[in-house]
Amino acid sequence: MIESERIQQSNEARRAAHRQDAEHLRTRLAERKLDFEQVVEQIRTFEVAIPSWALGTGGTRFGRFPGPGEPRDIYEKMEDVSVVNRLTGAAPRVSLHVPWDEPDDAQALVKHAGQLGLGFDAVNSNTFQDQTGQALSYKFGSLGHTDAAVREQAIAHNLHVIELGQRLGSSAITIWLADGSNYPGQTHFRRSFERVLASLQTIYAHLPDGWQLFTEHKPYEPAFYSTVVQDWGSSLMLAQALGERASCLVDLGHHLPNTNVEMVVARLITAGKLGGFHFNDSKYGDDDLTTGSIRPYQLFLIFNELVDAGLELGAAFKPAYMIDQSHNLKDPIEALLQSVVALQNGYARALLVDRARLAEYQEANDVIMAERVLTEAYETDVRSLTAEARLRGNGALDPTGAFRDSGYRNGVARVRTASAYVPPKSL
Ligand code: LRH
Ligand code: MN
Numbered sequence: 297m298i299e300s301e302r303i304q305q306s307n308e309a310r311r312a313a314h315r316q317d318a319e320h321l322r323t324r325l326a327e328r329k330l331d332f333e334q335v336v337e338q339i340r341t342f343e344v345a346i347p348s349w350a351l352g353t354g355g356t357r358f359g360r361f362p363g364p365g366e367p368r369d370i371y372e373k374m375e376d377v378s379v380v381n382r383l384t385g386a387a388p389r390v391s392l393h394v395p396w397d398e399p400d401d402a403q404a405l406v407k408h409a410g411q412l413g414l415g416f417d418a419v420n421s422n423t424f425q426d427q428t429g430q431a432l433s434y435k436f437g438s439l440g441h442t443d444a445a446v447r448e449q450a451i452a453h454n455l456h457v458i459e460l461g462q463r464l465g466s467s468a469i470t471i472w473l474a475d476g477s478n479y480p481g482q483t484h485f486r487r488s489f490e491r492v493l494a495s496l497q498t499i500y501a502h503l504p505d506g507w508q509l510f511t512e513h514k515p516y517e518p519a520f521y522s523t524v525v526q527d528w529g530s531s532l533m534l535a536q537a538l539g540e541r542a543s544c545l546v547d548l549g550h551h552l553p554n555t556n557v558e559m560v561v562a563r564l565i566t567a568g569k570l571g572g573f574h575f576n577d578s579k580y581g582d583d584d585l586t587t588g589s590i591r592p593y594q595l596f597l598i599f600n601e602l603v604d605a606g607l608e609l610g611a612a613f614k615p616a617y618m619i620d621q622s623h624n625l626k627d628p629i630e631a632l633l634q635s636v637v638a639l640q641n642g643y644a645r646a647l648l649v650d651r652a653r654l655a656e657y658q659e660a661n662d663v664i665m666a667e668r669v670l671t672e673a674y675e676t677d678v679r680s681l682t683a684e685a686r687l688r689g690n691g692a693l694d695p696t697g698a699f700r701d702s703g704y705r706n707g708v709a710r711v712r713t714a715s716a717y718v719p720p721k722s723l
Contacts, residue, residue: 528544544569602615603647
């Protein structure tokens with residue numbers, strides 16, 4: 297873990313500049329009838345789940361370049377997540393992928409998580425890879441496979457993931473399917489969709505009380521001609537057919553170039569079916585890059601839709617916020633810290649939108665002034681707002697800076713040598 301003193305030292309070095317920035321912004325916001333304190337308190341309510349599969353170095357089919365001190369199992373991954381939570385105060389839950397990070401002892405993992413101040417968000421099933429010893433292959437699909445036995449196997453896996461999730465204290469499952477085709481004629485579009493729906497209905501019927509099921513759409517990869525759950529429309533059709541505890545998960549990278557993702561979000565909100573997010577960023581395809589690193593304005597526009605809906609729908613409107621990234625070149629913890637801060641900043645800017653003035657200009661079709669209301673918020677330097685929110689949560693003014701200052705990575709690189717992981721005595 298990173299000692300509090302280290303965080304305080306890092307904050308001390310940055311406190312004077314932060315104070316100046318915060319006072320300056322407090323004055324500017326007051327001129328816009330916005331209350332610095334009130335916005336800080338709202339930012340402190342923002343939380344995002346960290347994906348268990350993003351703590352190690354990812355890779356592509358062209359190669360993987362592991363870094364020093366990689367976590368060797370889910371226990372060490374939890375320790376790394378607790379560092380992200382400690383420095384940002386906004387990442388108290390882990391989203392687990394099964395079987396990639398299936399614990400050998402769920403109860404022991406829950407205890408370990410508890411000692412680190414962490415819990416579990418949605419669990420993720422995996423019927424897009426064949427596991428050793430698996431009876432039937434998912435080469436030609438899973439919940440949508442033409443062979444009922446393969447569908448049964450995939451359904452059983454999802455029920456196993458839900459059962460494990462219950463033992464971890466999770467209350468949602470995210471189902472992303474690679475099911476699709478590479479060539480015209482290979483699959484029947486309507487039959488394969490109906491098979492997926494029927495399989496999901498079986499899984500939905502086994503959802504424990506209080507649980508939710510998130511369907512995640514993706515246009516292509518690994519299928520390169522058609523994907524059964526290809527777009528938000530297909531995902532919405534499934535969620536509507538399944539029932540009220542099914543909703544749509546929006547992975548920002550799962551949209552074809554130039555898709556207006558913030559409008560997809562608005563449509564799903566109107567349908568009452570926006571279940572959650574996999575935040576990341578991308579330039580071309582499903583690049584799984586650091587959130588806010590390529591299209592920060594799109595991230596702001598998405599939060600603008602979320603804040604707007606939240607004001608209308610109240611506390612009941614609570615989409616699940618999760619990150620889904622793959623770190624090929626960056627230190628995974630540093631990239632996750634950047635992502636959480638980018639999300640806090642995106643949310644903070646959306647909180648500064650003068651919605652009364654915006655509605656006025658929209659009704660009046662005053663294009664320029666309506667746009668200026670958004671850009672005024674977007675172009676506000678909110679970093680002292682989110683830094684203050686982290687400071688009040690005993691976090692870091694500059695999480696990435698504090699992480700570097702802490703020497704945590706070198707520290708774990710020393711202990712995470714090849715030898716097997718030795719659980720801490722207390723477990
Ligand atoms: C598919 C996806 C899905 C996960 C996987 C790790 O591209 O976004 O959410 O199961 O990445
Ligand atoms: Mn995803």
